[in-house]
Amino acid sequence: xxxxxxxxxxxxxxxxxxxxxxxxxxxxxxxxxxxxxxxxxxxxxxxxxxxxxxxxxxxxxxxxxxxxxxxxxxxxxxxxxxxxxxxxxxxxxxxxxxxxxxxxxxxxxxxxxxxxxxxxxxxxxxxxxxxxxxxxxxxxxxxxxxxxxxxxxxxxxxxxxxxxxxxxxxxxxxxxxxxxxxxxxxxx
Amino acid sequence: xxxxxxxxxxxxxxxxxxxxxxxxxxxxxxxxxxxxxxxxxxxxxxxxxxxxxxxxxxxxxxxxxxxxxxxxxxxxxxxxxxxxxxxxxxxxxxxxxxxxxxxxxxxxxxxxxxxxxxxxxxxxxxxxxxxxxxxxxxxxxxxxxxxxxxxxxxxxxxxxxxxxxxxxxxxxxxxxxxxxxxxxxxxx
DNA sequence: GTCTATATGTGGATAGAC
DNA sequence: GTCTATCCACATATAGAC
Numbered sequence: 001x002x003x004x005x006x007x008x009x010x011x012x013x014x015x016x017x018x019x020x021x022x023x024x025x026x027x028x029x030x031x032x033x034x035x036x037x038x039x040x041x042x043x044x045x046x047x048x049x050x051x052x053x054x055x056x057x058x059x060x061x062x063x064x065x066x067x068x069x070x071x072x073x074x075x076x077x078x079x080x081x082x083x084x085x086x087x088x089x090x091x092x093x094x095x096x097x098x099x100x101x102x103x104x105x106x107x108x109x110x111x112x113x114x115x116x117x118x119x120x121x122x123x124x125x126x127x128x129x130x131x132x133x134x135x136x137x138x139x140x141x142x143x144x145x146x147x148x149x150x151x152x153x154x155x156x157x158x159x160x161x162x163x164x165x166x167x168x169x170x171x172x173x174x175x176x177x178x179x180x181x182x183x184x185x186x187x188x
Numbered sequence: 189x190x191x192x193x194x195x196x197x198x199x200x201x202x203x204x205x206x207x208x209x210x211x212x213x214x215x216x217x218x219x220x221x222x223x224x225x226x227x228x229x230x231x232x233x234x235x236x237x238x239x240x241x242x243x244x245x246x247x248x249x250x251x252x253x254x255x256x257x258x259x260x261x262x263x264x265x266x267x268x269x270x271x272x273x274x275x276x277x278x279x280x281x282x283x284x285x286x287x288x289x290x291x292x293x294x295x296x297x298x299x300x301x302x303x304x305x306x307x308x309x310x311x312x313x314x315x316x317x318x319x320x321x322x323x324x325x326x327x328x329x330x331x332x333x334x335x336x337x338x339x340x341x342x343x344x345x346x347x348x349x350x351x352x353x354x355x356x357x358x359x360x361x362x363x364x365x366x367x368x369x370x371x372x373x374x375x376x
Numbered sequence: 377g378t379c380t381a382t383a384t385g386t387g388g389a390t391a392g393a394c
Numbered sequence: 395g396t397c398t399a400t401c402c403a404c405a406t407a408t409a410g411a412c
Contacts, residue, residue, distance in 0.1 A: 005395080005396095009275075019297065020212060020295075020296075020297045021209055021294050021295055022212040023208075023209060024211050024295065024298060025214050026336025026386075027381060027387085027389090027393085028386075028387080028388095028390065035395070036395090036396065036397090037397060038388090038389095039389085039396080039397070039398080039399090040271060040395065040396045040397070042388085042389065042390080043395060043396075044395090046389085047389075048387095048388065048389095048390075054223065063345075069270070083305050090368075097262065098265035098294065101292075101357070102350075102353055103294060104357075105353045105354075105356050106209050106286065106290075106291060106295075106353070106356070107209055107212065107294075107355040108208075108295040108356060108357065108359075109207065110207045110208070111211060112214060113270070116357075119357050119358070120357070120358050123354065123357060123358070123363075128383080129318040143317050146397080148370065150370075150371050151366065152369075152370065153366075154367045155367040155369070155370055155371075156350075157354065158347055158350025158351045158353065158354050158367040159288070159343065159346055159350055159367070160350070161346075161350045161353055161354075162290075162345070162346025162347055162348070162349045162351075162353070163346045163350075165293045165294070165346065165349055165350070165353070166291055166293075166311065166345065166346050166349070168294070169289070169292075169293040169304075169307050169308070169311060170298060170304070170307070170308050170311070171296075175311075178339065178342035178343075179339075179342045179343040179345075179347070180338075180343075180344040181339040181342065181343070182336065182339050182343055183243075184341065185285075188327065193377080212404060214406080215405080215406070216404075216405080222379095223380070224377090224379090225379060225380080226406090226407095227378080227379070227380080227381090227407085227408085228377065228378050228379070230406085230407065231377060231378075232377090232410080234407085235406080235407075236405095236406070236407095294412075316393070368399090
């Protein structure tokens with residue numbers, strides 16, 4: 001429940017960007033969705049580039065908080081990994097949406113420099129977190145056959161984003177689950 | 189070397205779509221690139237939707253031919269898989285580009301129905317081909333630890349497209365290689 | 377098949393009143 | 395903070411001459 005217009009705009013823009021790409025929505029779309037005139041949006045985000053920056057920064061912070069939250073709740077590596085897979089499962093929304101990082105990567109050329117850097121920071125953060133999970137998985141034995149945590153971590157983010165992409169292509173949630181099957185089977 | 193205008197337009201449009209998304213280029217861009225006026229493009233592709241269909245069909249046929257070509261040349265499963273990984277490696281062009289399937293999946297909502305169906309056929313074709321490769325890999329022993337060819341096949345396409353997406357995000361070719369490391373190590 | 381010229385809509389963005 | 399009104403650039407697309 002957004003209490004203010006700015007948050008409502010960010011929520012609307014994030015939904016739009018994740019389902020149609022950054023070039024796939026306009027201020028007119030947001031205006032219709034939120035219920036104000038498009039000129040009013042410029043009061044909150046003078047240029048669309050400013051909106052892109054705000055979206056990516058909020059997303060970075062939100063996922064960072066999700067990592068911390070999971071670490072605090074789940075002591076076992078398999079449970080941590082499972083919880084993050086669930087974050088990506090919910091994010092792809094049955095094949096209607098991508099995570100913001102994947103959506104923005106395609107639209108790269110339309111995005112201002114600060115957003116590119118924020119994407120880079122986001123990926124580093126997530127890969128580092130996944131690496132810590134696989135290291136723990138090797139130690140606590142809750143994930144099978146972990147011989148190389150760093151490369152497991154490098155692979156899992158592309159796999160999750162690629163699975164979202166596959167599901168998005170046909171709006172078919174099954175296409176998100178199938179690619180993850182082997183990984184899920186390694187968890188105990 | 190395209191001999192005719194239509195092919196030149198398809199080549200230019202494919203480059204543009206793969207690096208900027210389907211919403212990220214216009215007939216004006218193609219006109220400038222190919223060296224004709226934008227009105228002339230409508231003679232070859234009346235609407236942009238027609239162009240999208242032609243692009244996806246050509247891509248489907250080209251990758252289908254690549255699968256056949258690899259099967260004809262490489263008897264070993266590991267060599268076949270390696271050859272297809274190389275197709276995707278070349279396609280991502282050092283982080284400047286995606287495969288057409290990944291690029292179109294993000295822009296899904298802007299695309300006409302025939303293109304969506306063609307993407308679906310494309311994915312089925314590729315997953316079936318990868319499944320045949322992993323089955324062969326289990327039989328000839330050239331790919332280690334293949335216990336479930338169908339799920340391996342379901343995972344490899346998202347992994348390749350996700351790796352392209354990662355590399356694209358930062359225009360960094362290393363981000364394509366790292367996620368594939370574990371898979372490459374299984375090949376002998 | 378390609379051109380000029382043009383139609384029509386929509387994009388992001390600004391000025392200034394309330 | 396939101397509005398109306400407007401600007402200008404660019405999008406896809408068409409008509410008709412060459």
